[in-house]
Amino acid sequence: MASSLRRELWRTPDLLGFAAHWIWIWCVFWSPLFYKESEHLDALATGTGLVPLEPLWVVSLLVNVVTIAFLLTLSHVRNPLGDIKGLPLAGGAVTALGTLALSHSALVLAGSGASLLYVTGAVLTGIGSGIVVVMWAELFASLGSKRTVSYSVPALLIAAGLYFVVRLLPIDPAQVLVALLPLASMGLFLHYKHSAPRLPRRNRNVRVKEKPPLRLIAIALFFGASFGIMKGLLAPAGDEWIVVRDLLNIVAIVGGTIAIFVTMSVYKMDFDHLTYQIALPLMAAGFLFLPLSEPWNVIGTGVHQAGYQYFYIVLWALWAVAASRGNVPAGWVAGWGLLSIQLGQLVGSIAASLAVGLITTELQLAMLSAGFIFVILIIALFALGGGSANTAWGFVKPVEEADTASDFEKAGTRLARRCHLSPREVEVFFLLAKGRNRAFISEELVIGDETTKSHIKSIYRKTDVHSQQELINLIEGEGKEGA
Template sequence: MATAVSAHGESAAAPATGWSRALWCTVALMASFIEYWLLNYTAFPLFDSVFIWTREASAIMGGLTLTAIAFLSYWRPRLFGSKRFFRAAAAVMVAGALLVLAGLVLHLPVVLVCGASLVTIGTGLANIVVGIGCIRLGMRKLGIAVALAYVLAYGCRGLFSLLPSEANLALFCLIPLGSIALIAALARAIFDQMYAEDSPAQAAVTAPGSFLPFGHQVFVALLIFRFIYGYTLTFGEVDRVPLLALGALVPLGALALYALTRRTELSPDGLFRLSILCSVAGFLMLSIAPVQGSITSTLLSCGTGFFEILMYYVLIALGSKNTLNALPMLAWGNAMASWGTLLGANFGRFTNGQAADPVVVSAISAIIVFGIVAYVVLVQKTFSFANTIKGVVPLAPLVPAHADDSTPLSIEARCATIGKAQGLTEREQEIFEYLARGRNVRFIQEALVVSYNTVKTHVSHVYAKLGVHSHQELIDLVEHQK
């Protein structure tokens, strides 16, 4: 059995290797994609018969939960050990499924809303487990796994349309449990590593290049393009059931074949451009002929499909660069996707209400096209998903500074020389010496009896004055001081 080396240099047993790991990840990702389709295609339309606002209430609860997990795991990763997380996801899913069944059979809106909220939360938790289980695939295999999983899941939509609603609802409740069971062995070691380490918030102080802020362009793009996804789901729907554009399988399948046959990894920026082109083309078709035809549906489905592949690809790739931050990043990315979908879906229904006036529908489509183009030209023009992934600096074990035999200078003397030359204050000098010895933020907090924000501010001042960008650079600077 092979071993995988963590971002901190530790070796962890890998339950599967190479293409075997990729196969398990493909199946688990496929389950995640199918789950979200069944949520919108089967579950939500059934819920509408009991309470029309069930989908909105459950989506809000799901978004709030993912947002809370993102912040809690950023500050308190010790709350999220693998056993606790997996059991919570399974328990939430089972409880939600039972409440959904009771709410539907007994026609109880409150019970149904509670059950639907728990099922939506469980789906989000399962999605995070799948993402974390895939972060050691490598870029090429990851691109293949995500693209192939999406295409296979998309093809299954035609099969689900032939099944009765009750069967699809049962699958909707069971699939997240199956995806957790499939990927648990791959995800467990990474969860437990995060559980054992310092919090990402603490580590980000001394290694800012290893962490993306929550306001990063990656997450803004997820919010905006998941808005388009939500709009595409609901605009033109019949009886609140999304349209099925199987024609999109051709270009999406071509992408999966391209990923399989190429020896190089998929380009995330290329995926983004494909998504933009198809989305703009679809909305232009709507602005010309404001009726959701097959060509329009295919173009919009391709645009959202390419971006779905991009979203999973980028989030998992970023997690592979810094496993310590994988949980908060995946939770936050899925939260942004959830909020974007909720907003877009309701805007799509608003547009459906204007169907009697084609001019209004055309104007809305034209506004969306303008917004997409404006975002790309004004905001996204210098941004690159590929460069963002490459720019994340993997966390590595620190090598503390030491005084060698060639010079009588101690670490304190070296730090004093550097600090005096760079104008460090007394407190900054004190923190500088702790950092030179490889101490982390938690140790400095406890030793100096100060707050996290105080340490963070002083560390940023020390870095700026010394001209370094990471903890290891600071240590290397001290190491080479003669």
């Protein structure tokens, strides 16, 4: 996996695209950049009874859940979702507009309409970020578990470093820069999509008739709810400790990311051991600190965050395995997983926030925390530790799971990127590589014969070959060099 990681580090534009998505999340929801902009909504928050939770978190996450549910429904008949024309850029643009609406300058200019603008911004960020995260999750699930991990690790480490750079900027330019990140993320996403092999026509827009992956849904719901509960219970902490919590969470994410790389590449753990021997104990340890006073309860959130982020990457790798082995669209599996995580976070954070109002003593908080630890350990010992062998993926080692693309396809992808083939030329290129003639290509891609002929000429010119057999030989040579 180490060599795989080194190869992926050269894919800087793609890594920066995924990193930009994470920087946006951290800056909007886990930093003071946008916290104070909700002060004029105190009356609204009081009316909902969710005073400790940031209004942006509740509104945006609720809309995010609805958006992902819609995309999941769409994925039953329209897949891959990333091939829907204009959808990725629409997601980036809507997220950018929503973020700008939440900025200090925009709210000041809105005057008496600031509250309406704030809610509108929260709704737009929920819609747009739902599209953006589904695009990335679908893409990774189609690449295989090994490549999912080798992408996620360096991207998250890059994101953490750039996040601290953004935090050093003055608030107004920082907010504008953060608003542009979703557009950059989707632009770089399309950069990858245009240079990757496209699914054959027969594998696109396949109707999904399989039942929902209930076990994956249950695990994702549980982990999402655990994160939401931790956030809701610590929401009443003072402003100075909230800032410390957010910074500590980023450090914890880096630690969890490095840990997932070590346990997968060095110890080669399977999904069961990655889950119930590492992630769950870390999350349980976070709840141990919760009943204590500052700074210990804040440190507890960092410990919990490390375990949560650790398993978040495991889940994304797991979706790739489920999609490959179940022969179902990657977006469908990833959609169920993301919907479950986000719904768990929403329900968990609201329930915990409401419970905070009922807790009057430290003993009650300690008992509540102990209850969560008990539930986590029971799941670790029984639900995950003993039963997942029946699912056929519990004993799978992500770093040893074969990628969905063959070596020949990977070599072709590298060559297509290096020769700067256009999206349509990439499609023609891979059909030529499979030995297809001009008539077949025209019918498969629904283009005219002269158009096909023009694309083939352009491909031969860019790759510096003169025949279809020379092109195939060139790809095979590329594969030997990359092995």
